[in-house]
Amino acid sequence: MSSPSLAQRLGAEFFGTAFLLATVIGSGIMGARLAAGNVALALLANTIATGAILVVLITMLGPISGAHFNPAVTAVFALRREIRASEAVRYVIAQIAGGLVGVLSAHVMFEQSLLQIATNVRTGPAQWFAEWLAAFGLVATILLTLRASRVSVATSVGLYITAAYWFTASTSFANPAVTIARALSDTFAGIRPADVPPFVAAQMVGAVMALYVCRWLLAEQHRKVPEPGAAATV
Template sequence: MTNALAGHPPLVRPPLARRLLAEALGGLLLAALVVGSGIAAQQLSPGQVGLQLVENAAATAAGLYAIILMVGPVSGAHLNPVVTAVDAAFGGLPWRDAAAYLPAQAAGCCGGAILANLMFDGPAVSISTHHRASGAHLLAEVVATAGLILLIFSLTRTARAERAPAAVGAYIGAAYWFTSSTSFANPAISLGRMLSDTFAGIAPASVPPFVVAQVVGGLVGYCLVRVLYPLASAGR
């Protein structure tokens, strides 16, 4: 989800405005995917939470693969402030560009949640009442985010970036099941999911501790990459 991963040489990037549009559009599609498939699962399988999670996870895994392919060649398909910050820390993205990515990602994810609500004939905004911030959930977010960062940057630093769309989709789909939090692993999607009181929603009070846990997970992932791949480089 860096430019190298998306097929661009690290020093050759599209104009920033085009990259920001790609990040916003990717975030919008990601949130619409997660929230919309959650609403569909609720409607198609009422009262069957396990089946709803299967449907939501499968749609997210497949859709994320497609979204990364769609916008990756433009922006690198970060779609996630933690990924952007770690990429900047490794020198793959200027910090000034990284700062511009973050609001585009957040706006896109919020817009995608609103779009999903409207597509299923709900109110544009319905604040979630699904409280998730237990100690177990926060630990799960650290693990999910650290694993995501380790996956992405282990691929980019070992010249296997072309495998990232499938690998990231598979990881997130699996992490729906092996983490108690269902693997948000993304501050921008956490903000967006706050705006839908549906299967995939998260209560506003749970968002700040989730974001803190995701940042901690990003730091853990960054350190693991540095330890495991100390001599690797992302083409630099």
């Protein structure tokens, strides 16, 4: 069976990120409408939908493009030399474009104004650290699960994001494309454009640091093999 073409891989990244953002924004709108002011319930609805769609998208599109849907993840695989730099740039463009289409799709479905600018304030050192941690954990989940059980990556990522929505102060954006797209939706899941750059910076730093920590964790330990008959020491 031949490998997917670059166009097919870019298409998978575009459509995957579009569906991811349609889910994030759409479930946020639906949750806020049905929760009658209960923010915790709205966040729970947003969380479950996002974790679930990630499992679906990674399972079905992973064999085509690797199912990054995230510039930070693409950067990590470029640093691992598993994707060429020129292709990584195209992946990122496809992801950002897909994210924007996903946001617009959610607005259409819920009869929202098509073009919006978010006003939700998400800023400060605690939020930035939360995004660093969220991205670090996401990349660690991907890389360590790839080594432990490749078939479990989709489930592990979905479960990680489900948990991180609740244990991080920022509700775990952990994705520059998602962050940029959410700035264009003044709904439950939005983020003020002025708050986007530090979020993205924290995400990229967290992702790259996770790469090097995982390299250390997975490095082969070179142990001296005892000579035949020699006593082994602990």
